[in-house]
Amino acid sequence: MSPTAPRSQARLLAALGLPFVSGSALADFTWNFPKPVTPIGRDTLSMHNQFMVIITVLFVVVFAIMVYSMINHRKSVGAEPARFSGPRGALQWFWVLVPFAILLFIDFVLMGIPAFHAVIDMEDTRTKADMVLKVTGMQWKWQYEYPDSGIKYISTLATPREQIEGKEAKGEHYLLEVDNPVVLPVGKKVRILLTSTDVIHTWWVPQFGVKRDAIPGFLRETWVRIEEPGIYRGQCAELCGKDHGFMPVVVKAVPEAEYVAWVDKKKTELAAAAASGDRTWTRDELMAHGKETYDKICAACHQPTGQGLPPAFPALAGSKIVNGPLLSPDGKLIPDSHVDRVMNGKAGTAMQAFKTTLSDADIASVITYERNSFGNTKGDMIQPAQIKALR
Amino acid sequence: MNTASHALDHHDGHHPTGLLRWLTTTNHKDIGTMYLTFSLLMFFVGGAMILGVRAELFQPGLQLMKPEFFNQLIGVHALVMIFAALMPAATGFANWMIPLMIGAPDMALPRLNNWGFWLLPPAALLLTMPFFLALFGIGDGAVATGWTLYAPLSVQGGIGVDFAIFSIHILGISSIMGSINIIATILNMRAPGMTLMKMPLFCWGWLVTAVLLIITLPVLAGGVTMLLTDRHFGTHFFNAAGGGDPILFQHLFWFFGHPEVYILLLPVWGLMPHVLSTFTRKPVYGHDAQVYSFIAIGVLGLIVWAHHFLTSGLPIPALLYFMYSTMSISLPLAVLFFCWIATMWRGAMSFETPMLFALGFIVLFGIAGLTGLVLADVAADAQYHHSYFVVAHFHYALFAGGIMGVMTGVYYWLPKWTGHMYSEKLGKLHFWLTVISFNFTFMPQFFLGLAGMPRRIPDYALQFAEFNAISTVGAFALGLSQLIFAYNVWRCVKGGDKATDRVWEGTAGLEWELSSPPPHHSWETQPVIKTS
Numbered sequence: 036m037s038p039t040a041p042r043s044q045a046r047l048l049a050a051l052g053l054p055f056v057s058g059s060a061l062a063d064f065t066w067n068f069p070k071p072v073t074p075i076g077r078d079t080l081s082m083h084n085q086f087m088v089i090i091t092v093l094f095v096v097v098f099a100i101m102v103y104s105m106i107n108h109r110k111s112v113g114a115e116p117a118r119f120s121g122p123r124g125a126l127q128w129f130w131v132l133v134p135f136a137i138l139l140f141i142d143f144v145l146m147g148i149p150a151f152h153a154v155i156d157m158e159d160t161r162t163k164a165d166m167v168l169k170v171t172g173m174q175w176k177w178q179y180e181y182p183d184s185g186i187k188y189i190s191t192l193a194t195p196r197e198q199i200e201g202k203e204a205k206g207e208h209y210l211l212e213v214d215n216p217v218v219l220p221v222g223k224k225v226r227i228l229l230t231s232t233d234v235i236h237t238w239w240v241p242q243f244g245v246k247r248d249a250i251p252g253f254l255r256e257t258w259v260r261i262e263e264p265g266i267y268r269g270q271c272a273e274l275c276g277k278d279h280g281f282m283p284v285v286v287k288a289v290p291e292a293e294y295v296a297w298v299d300k301k302k303t304e305l306a307a308a309a310a311s312g313d314r315t316w317t318r319d320e321l322m323a324h325g326k327e328t329y330d331k332i333c334a335a336c337h338q339p340t341g342q343g344l345p346p347a348f349p350a351l352a353g354s355k356i357v358n359g360p361l362l363s364p365d366g367k368l369i370p371d372s373h374v375d376r377v378m379n380g381k382a383g384t385a386m387q388a389f390k391t392t393l394s395d396a397d398i399a400s401v402i403t404y405e406r407n408s409f410g411n412t413k414g415d416m417i418q419p420a421q422i423k424a425l426r
Numbered sequence: 427m428n429t430a431s432h433a434l435d436h437h438d439g440h441h442p443t444g445l446l447r448w449l450t451t452t453n454h455k456d457i458g459t460m461y462l463t464f465s466l467l468m469f470f471v472g473g474a475m476i477l478g479v480r481a482e483l484f485q486p487g488l489q490l491m492k493p494e495f496f497n498q499l500i501g502v503h504a505l506v507m508i509f510a511a512l513m514p515a516a517t518g519f520a521n522w523m524i525p526l527m528i529g530a531p532d533m534a535l536p537r538l539n540n541w542g543f544w545l546l547p548p549a550a551l552l553l554t555m556p557f558f559l560a561l562f563g564i565g566d567g568a569v570a571t572g573w574t575l576y577a578p579l580s581v582q583g584g585i586g587v588d589f590a591i592f593s594i595h596i597l598g599i600s601s602i603m604g605s606i607n608i609i610a611t612i613l614n615m616r617a618p619g620m621t622l623m624k625m626p627l628f629c630w631g632w633l634v635t636a637v638l639l640i641i642t643l644p645v646l647a648g649g650v651t652m653l654l655t656d657r658h659f660g661t662h663f664f665n666a667a668g669g670g671d672p673i674l675f676q677h678l679f680w681f682f683g684h685p686e687v688y689i690l691l692l693p694v695w696g697l698m699p700h701v702l703s704t705f706t707r708k709p710v711y712g713h714d715a716q717v718y719s720f721i722a723i724g725v726l727g728l729i730v731w732a733h734h735f736l737t738s739g740l741p742i743p744a745l746l747y748f749m750y751s752t753m754s755i756s757l758p759l760a761v762l763f764f765c766w767i768a769t770m771w772r773g774a775m776s777f778e779t780p781m782l783f784a785l786g787f788i789v790l791f792g793i794a795g796l797t798g799l800v801l802a803d804v805a806a807d808a809q810y811h812h813s814y815f816v817v818a819h820f821h822y823a824l825f826a827g828g829i830m831g832v833m834t835g836v837y838y839w840l841p842k843w844t845g846h847m848y849s850e851k852l853g854k855l856h857f858w859l860t861v862i863s864f865n866f867t868f869m870p871q872f873f874l875g876l877a878g879m880p881r882r883i884p885d886y887a888l889q890f891a892e893f894n895a896i897s898t899v900g901a902f903a904l905g906l907s908q909l910i911f912a913y914n915v916w917r918c919v920k921g922g923d924k925a926t927d928r929v930w931e932g933t934a935g936l937e938w939e940l941s942s943p944p945p946h947h948s949w950e951t952q953p954v955i956k957t958s
Contacts, residue, residue, distance in 0.1 A: 067876050068809060075805070083806050083876075090796035098789055101767050105785070110707070110774040116932075117772040120709040131764070138760050142753045146803060150749060153805030158742050199885060201487045209486060211887045234579040235672055237737060237812055241878035246808045248738045250673065251578060252666020255739035268887075272737075272812035272880040274572045276579060277493045280883030344494070347566050347584055383657075385582055 069242050072267065072288075073259050076244030078153050085149070089141060160258040164226035168217065171392075172229070172236030172249035172271065174385050175278035175335060178392055179217045186301050189392060190215045191331055192281050199281075211268040214331075216285040220294035221264050229255045232387045234276060240269035240284055248273060261288040276385060278335050312395035312419035318403070321416055325404025328397045333405075336385060341409030348385070352409035361406075361415050368425050374417065377402055378425065390426060395419035449544070452536030453946065454521045457543050459843070461518030462836075464546055465511050466912060469829075471554070472506035473905050475499045480867075480901040483894050488885055496884035497570035498586065502553060504573035505590065508690065509597045510550045512824065515832045516693040517542075517604045520632050522843060524608060526937035526944060527626045529617030529953040534610035542603035549596035556586040572882055574683070577664035577675040581656050588657070591650045598643045605636035617936070619955030623714060626935055630717050631696020634724040635689050641728065642682040642689075649678030673738055680731035688727040690824060692720060694831030695762055698784055700935070701838050702766055705781035706773025707932035712765035719758035719765075726755045736804050737811045745804045752802035759795055763788070778930070779853030780838035783830055786861045790826030794819060797872070815875025818868045826864060833860075833911065840918050841925035845943040848918035852910055859907035866900030 067084075071077045108114045122131045169180040176191040193212045197203040206212070219225055229238055229249040239246040240259075247257040261267075269284040289297065316324075330339060336348035343350035351357050357373050368375055377398055380388035389398060396419040406413035442450055451457060479499050482490045491499075521539065525532055533539050553568070560567040565585035569575070580587050612633050616625065653675065655661040662668020664675045699710040710716075732740060732748045740748070766788055775781070797819045801810055810816055833856075841847050870893035875881075879890045886894065925942045936953055937944075 066873055069878060075808075079805050079809055082803065083800070083809065086800040086803065086806065090800060094792060094796055097763065097767070097792065101770065101785075101788070104767065104770045104772075105775060108706070108770065108773050108775055110776045114772070114774040116706060116708040116774040118709060119711070119772075121712055121715070134764060135757065135760065138756060142756055142799070143750065146799070147750065147753065150803040150805060151746065153803075154742065154745050154749070157805050157808065158745070199488055201489065205486060205888060207888070209888050210885060234582060235576060235738075239812070239878075239880065241809065244805075244809060246737045246811055248735075250666075250738065252672070253739075269878065270880050270883070274497065274576070274579065274882040276582070277497065277570075279497070280493060280880075280885050344566075347494075383581060 068244075071242055071244055072261055072263050072265065073243045073245070074262075075153075075157055075259070076242060078149075078156065079244040082149055082153060086146060089145065093141075157257070160226050160256045163224055164258065165223035166220075167226050167228060168219065169228045169230075170217075170238050170249060172231040172233075172238065172275070172282075173387055173392065174233050174276050175271070175282040176332075177217075177236075177238070177271075177282065177284060179215075181298070184298050184302060186298065186305060188215050188301075188305075189332070190217065190285070192283060194281075208268065210281065211270070211283045211285065213283055213285045216266070216287045218287045218289060218294060218297050219259070219261060220291045221261050221288050222291070224258060224260045227257050227259065229257070232391065233385060235273050236275045236282070237272035238269075238284060239272040240267050240286055242267045243269075243286075246272055261286075264288050264290060281335075308394055308396065312399075312423060315418060315420070316396070316399070318416055321400040321403040322407065323400075324396060325400035325402075326408075328393070328401045329404050329408075332389070332393070332397075333401065341405070341411075351405050352411065354411075357405050357411055358413060361402075361413075361417060362421070366421065366424070373406070374402060374422075374425070378422070390422075395422040395426075398422045450540070452532075452540050454525050454533045454536070454539065454948070455843075455944065455946075457533075457539050458518045458521030458523075460543050461514045461521060461546075464543075464550075465515035465518060465832075466915070468506055468510035468514070468550060470908070470912070471550075472503050472511055473908065475503040475506065477901060477905050479503065480898040482884060483886070484898040485895065486886055486888055486891050491884070493884045494570060495567065497572070497882070498557070498568040500882055501570060501572045501590075502557075502568050505553060505569075505593075506550070507824075508573070508686070509594075510546065510553075512690050512828045512832065513597075513601060514546060516632075516635070516690070517601075519628075519693060519697070519832075519835050519839075520604070520608050523839065523937060524611055524629055524632065525615070525948045526842075526940060527629055527935060528612065528615060528620060529936050529949045529955075530611060530615035531947045531949050531952075533607050534615055535607045538603050539607050542600045542607065545596050545600040545603075549593045549600065552589050552596065553593040556584075556589050559585075574679060575650065575653065575675075576679075577653055577656065577672050580653055580675075581664065588654065591654050594650050595647055598647045601639050602643055605639040608632055608636045609640075617949070617952045617955055623717065624955065626696075627699045627710065627713060627716055627720075628693070628696040630720055631692040631694070634720045635692040638685045638689050638692075638724050638727065642685045645678055646682035649675060649682070652678070673735070676735045676738065677732065680734040681728075684731040684734060685724070685727045687820075687823065688723055690828045691831070692724070694787070694828060694835070695720065697831065697835050697838070698762075698766055698787070699769060701780050701784045701834055702769045703934065704838070704930045704932040705778060705784075706770050706775050708769060708773035709934070710765075711768035711771075712761070715761055716765050719761040722758040723755060726751065726758070730755065733802055733807075736807045749802050749804050753799060756795065756799050763792065763795075776931075778837075779848075779850060779857055780834050782854065782857045783834035783837060786857065787826060787830045787834060790822055790830070790861070790864070794822035794827055797822065810875060812880055813875035814871040814879045814881055817881050818871035818875060821868045821871075825868070830860070830864075836911075836915065838930075840915065841929045842937065842942050842944070844919050844922075845925055845941075846918050846922035847925050848914050848922065852914045852917075856907060856910040856914060859910065860904065863900050863903035863907055867897050867904050868900075870894075870897045870900075 068080050071080045122128045167182050171178040176189050178189050180187040190213045193214045194210050198205045229247055231249040231251040233251060236249040237246060238249055243259045245257050245259055247255050265288055267286045271279055271282040337343045337351050341352040359372055363369050378390040380386045399417045399419040399422045403416040482496060556565050556568040559565050567586055569586040569590035571580045571583055612629055652663040656663050662670040664670045664672050703710045730752045733752045801807055837853055874890055874893045879886055927942050928938045
């Protein structure tokens, strides 16, 4: 654990002459880190405050000397230039070496030791972890998975397009709101595993003091222990394509009992959704659910109109693939067909394999919707049970 | 010391004139002028791009452009500013000044020099062409991955990425040629008696830069070539599904990218003591200590690269190593600051424009150095990383450090190059407007980063609105102030008060013994440096 004693000292120093580094003196969200709610976040803020004091003192001392010289050693006040070009004699060498001794001390003791402990603490993801949360970044949404309870869902931006385009007034949590926030219990050590399905994303919640890359094909980890209930907001921090600025992270921290109740409710919901995949859907049901899924998952690239943004994001309206055959006569997958693309994606593009993230019902309905919208008139449909058989 | 002074260009008399003169020239001063002109032009191109970005960020919401285009502007802005504005400016300085300073008639490899320059315009064209191709429906615009080109985003990208890769190849070849030329010139053509340890610090700064370029550019070229084959020829260097690793690209990129920071700054650090010594009328303090610091920073710069991706999940030993090695760069850097201030101490200072820029550079670059020290701390870096705090930090390093350093050099040497004095009044106006609007632009970005605003986003949450508005106003003022600079340079090239050979009262060094402007062939007879 990082030392906590220097914190009050740093705050005191900060409050004395440096209002801009003090989190408490002015509005928290403006001048400094937002209020931390995890042990790592608190350590980071106290270290940051301490370091800001150190570098501000260094800055003031060094440039006070320079300003003194600029005022007193001017030609216009009749200064005669000295001729020295290096230290001479033991005393001068002493004054030359003292700043370096001080800097060595600052680097490797004053800053280096707390930084060492903070690193060890931050990387200790496994000791006494109470639960695991798996976070998967994908263009441009997050998927959250609770391996202990089998819960898995996608979380996307909830801010309406109209607010972004300036057609409506912007809400309080503009761009920092999602449809399904992550729910975590307060006071538990949560080990967070991160990965990605396409490009590198970075999961960041400033109030947790945690930022970690989600790298396709690899697992990375970090941890949080949230100390206060509340809603905490962050964003993707690694440029990940066109909607990088529109994939927020929202974490809802709740007391243990509430968390347990939420898990039960979520499990029931997901079981109902899975069961709905086994029955036969009507065409209207598929179209309605398909539009919902399309607008949430597909429209960012292929656009709500199905026109896409070629060449990176092809149009679905009039597309050869969408208007091609559905399945082979014996009900098998046709390579590079519409169903194949949606389920398995296309390598090297932003089109990902949605079979890993969407349910059978989602996939069946979105395929049906695409084949019968935007001017496409295939007239056919596919059932969730058929998708299940293709997995 | 031998003083050669040539009043006239009295040479062979069969130089081509007009466009052909510039296309075929092998003269180090002509080539230096072309580098500097190109750099100034690209500085405005890169600046215009970022003003588009700042205009979009003036308010929350998407007003002016789509996110795709926004992403193209930020990446190409960085590539243009680094490769086409700052690096050519430093190379222009080297071309103009190294032969004058070491008593050589020209650069060692004049034809290579010409080729090195003429590779730049096609490279810049390649980089920006996808913008125009997109207007005709070809491709989807320029590279939209940020200048770092991180895989797999860059594997996914459109033709802009390929154009950027080939542009980087050509720019790299150009820089390596320039570096070979500078090393050959410095090692072989110094005047008799000028030992390496007596060589002016500007030449030393460039010698270390040139070595760094030759070590690191091939690694970048290799990295982007691997990216190219991943994109088009089915290799999997950066694809985990094929046994590759996306983080490998970051290692390759930053093995070049971190030394690149020093490549941009070392020529400026080399220039500073000359300016400070001139306007304090006092010898440079700690010449040898500065030489050793340049070398130390060059060496350390090669072994700290991973601090650019400390959040990518490196193992603990690597985190600790990169943290402490990065912190240790503060030591040689402190030597430089110490020497700069000690040079000023008990001098007789006057504050002409170059001196103002040098002082502004020292203070603002100090902020870059100090924030760099806290950025090295792995745990705190988890908050700063990928945020506007980093954007502010590296603009203090590369605008206040790099660009203002270059402006110091331009004002300092312009009278020597043109034979005319620039307008001191306009110069001072330019300085004050630049410093004030620079801080208005970038100081708020520190606070934006602390408050949690990620970089490279085209739209932002409402709590970031005020600082972004201030920053945008500052950026436009900063951009417009640079027009004064361009006008002042233009005026000075056209005419103005005659400059004396020594130009400034406190100058020291061979370059000030030639006429202003210097003769066509700089030193026809090598001067001899007396051993004192």
